[in-house]
Amino acid sequence: MNGFIINKERLEQRIKDLSLFGMNQVGGIDRSIGSEADKKARKWLIDLFEEQLKAKVKIDPIANIWANVDGSESLAPITIGSHHDAVPSGGKFDGALGVLLGVEVVERIIEEGYELRHPLQIVSFSAEEPNPFNLSTLGSRISTGKISKEEVKKAVNKDNGILLSDALAEIGGNADILEDARLKPGDMSAFIECHIEQGRILFDRKLSVAAVKKVTGIYREEITVLGEANHAGTTLMKYRHDSLLAASEACLELEKIIVEINRNDVVGTVGKLNVYPNSANIIPASIEFILEIRTPSTEIKNEIIEKFSLSFKAIEEKRGVKFDRKIILNQAEVNMDETVVKALEASIEEISEPLVDMVSMAGHDSVHMTDICKTAMLFVQSIDGKSHCADENTKMDDIEKAGNVLLRTILKLDKELD
């Protein structure tokens, strides 16, 4: 294995090249599904797959891009991939890195003349990020049967009114035959996604890479606080049922509960909140907000819900308001496959890097791929933990280590898996 390492300079150049599609004036990447930047990036990727890897490229009906390189035996492929779309003014590494590392690893295997039993496959899933069609992890969810054809057919870009089905048609998809994109268990031997961590665990511990063992569960409630609108001048403080003050207490209670639990794998956020009628001289009648908890432990999740339910009751009584609560997401935590994680960790140890327990606190296409095959993720350090912004950055030395771990992992799995 000594000289069998990835070509860091080539990879670095490709990361730069791909980042030019959609780069804006502040250095952020605007590349949501169906945009001009997306179309250019797709053409560039397909050319790369066909010209550099001599791969067979297939665009499925949801416009996921699949590149296939044959193996020596008739086995289901080992697949490496991620996505190439970006949040508005996002970073160069989120998603793109996982696709380009796949290319680099496959290319090195081909260059080395190393014969694998398994076919190798690279995928770039469509629309992993939140997007104007309001359907994130779109490609992997369609491929695993988690979104209906009807949902796709009625989805509209909220910014420009374009139908998702029309946008798909322009990038090689076809909303009329989405069922053809559907994967079934066993279609792949394994799926590995390399991704930037988007958090500070590796950065704070000065580590380069980690195998992900679990992906967090995500729980969301949409909460309406019903108070009473009234004149902000003539209503004495004691007669108010101010829904904003009630919601303020609720947000701070959630923070307090989460902070007290004091774990690196438990977070809680209110990211969205709207005030009605939202006028300087009217006491807020009602507030709508979304409360989110993320943890890989159902037990901890339930403990948090129990605590804030008690807090909300106390706020209701104290302020004479009402909390109307609706669970809008209750996605369980997902375990990564033990065989693949072991292969990743053995490879990490071989390049003399320490191991660390890692939970992904963000959702990824990999969550859905666990339905189909043995799936795991490899995280690479994010400088300062930043992502979804122009400042998102990862050191090339860390990316090189991730590439070499991935290369070794593929060789191991090729031997181990049938």
Next chain:
Amino acid sequence: MNGFIINKERLEQRIKDLSLFGMNQVGGIDRSIGSEADKKARKWLIDLFEEQLKAKVKIDPIANIWANVDGSESLAPITIGSHHDAVPSGGKFDGALGVLLGVEVVERIIEEGYELRHPLQIVSFSAEEPNPFNLSTLGSRISTGKISKEEVKKAVNKDNGILLSDALAEIGGNADILEDARLKPGDMSAFIECHIEQGRILFDRKLSVAAVKKVTGIYREEITVLGEANHAGTTLMKYRHDSLLAASEACLELEKIIVEINRNDVVGTVGKLNVYPNSANIIPASIEFILEIRTPSTEIKNEIIEKFSLSFKAIEEKRGVKFDRKIILNQAEVNMDETVVKALEASIEEISEPLVDMVSMAGHDSVHMTDICKTAMLFVQSIDGKSHCADENTKMDDIEKAGNVLLRTILKLDKELD
């Protein structure tokens, strides 16, 4: 004076009649300036002034309606009035009561053949309420030179795109000669506005009426809390600079400071608050909110500002966020005229009602009229303190008392004033 009292039944009928213009399905009144309901109400009022009072009616360039009845001497008129527009789904009494009580008092004086030295005048000011042109107390502010012609000419109805100047033309105004609406000190001998209290002071004390001695000052800051947007999953609690949590603390601190002061004439409110980017999975980057304080005491206002400035500093330090503050309104408290207040209070005592110190916690056209002449207000009890809603209500017995107080006050002022 024994039989010289207002005609309660006639007044009640007129309050009902006027409320039909713009009444919606839930019983609220939709009658903002320029609406069809406004046009119908204006025609009805003009007919009432001309037919019942034989008054000379004038529509000034901002479409204020003035009705004049001669006196025996060449003196500046004593004016009674308020407004007839309403907030969306507002009540029947807010504004309309002050105009119709004016009609009733003048009509009784005419019926009784009581000869006054002063001419009497009734006014219904245009657009006192918040409206889609975003210019409240429009009529009185134009009449007192507080809004420029340019501001009126560029104002547009945000709901339908109609220019305010076009809306004015349709109701007898003329934005090209707004300067002709301008009043000068001495144009009136006195101005009295009768209005529902819109608060609970009279209701809680089971009182019917009160002379207003001061109108509250209003102070508003537009505050931007600058935090840091970040991934709601991958950002540990300790690394967050959550602007919503900072704003939540700020709102609760304001409430705490105001409640501790514990006075009936001091309130503080955050009625408007917007979250950016306002997405469930992004820690809020920034919050914009408007903080309002109302008090008739500059000293108390300054004390409150000092206290929350300290609180904001503490929140900034604790959370690593920044409060950008801008004063957007700093309207001083206004004293009502002592002579008119005395006449009102003497009349209240004559009808055997107790006196109470009253501050108006809402702004009114009267605030602006203090620039022109001796001005005061008479408040009538609001049931449950409700206003700006379909449930707004006031007992006819209380309205009758207000009418008789007003009638007596006019007779007194006619003797006292020159």
